[in-house]
Amino acid sequence: AECSEELLANVVSSIPQVNLASTKLTTNQYTSIFSRLLGAIRLRELDLSNLSLGKVHSGLFALALSRLRSISLQNTIVTREQLQELRTQIKFNYSALEYLALSRNIMLINQINPLELAEIVYVDLK
Numbered sequence: 001a002e003c004s005e006e007l008l009a010n011v012v013s014s015i016p017q018v019n020l021a022s023t024k025l026t027t028n029q030y031t032s033i034f035s036r037l038l039g040a041i042r043l044r045e046l047d048l049s050n051l052s053l054g055k056v057h058s059g060l061f062a063l064a065l066s067r068l069r070s071i072s073l074q075n076t077i078v079t080r081e082q083l084q085e086l087r088t089q090i091k092f093n094y095s096a097l098e099y100l101a102l103s104r105n106i107m108l109i110n111q112i113n114p115l116e117l118a119e120i121v122y123v124d125l126k
Helices: 005-013 027-036 058-066 080-092 106-111 114-118
Strands: 017-019 045-047 070-072 099-101 122-124
Touching: 005 027, 027 058, 058 080
Parallel strands: 017 045, 045 070, 070 099, 099 122
Antiparallel strands: none
8 A cells, every 4th residue: 555655754763663574564664664754753662574675775874773672684685885884883883773683694694793793682593
């Protein structure tokens, strides 16, 4: 169903736990959600499994996700740059992230060193 990008972003950011796994949203809708996550939000847990997020700007991707407590990126397509930005944000800048699920995604795991992040955030590789 059609939904305005702004309305979708406002709804997602106002709920503590959201599952967007396997949804067929547009890049603009994802970008709007990530942009909204930079403001005041209630969202703490976000499931982005089985999605293609490679077109979302890497800086926006990292900043938005680092504000959440739990993220699932299982079987999710992201770029090397997005992962490097997320790793840098988690390791060297502010991050509320406590749980990061990367299972069923060898490409993601090979692009970052999960052990490096494990000191800061629980990385689920199962």
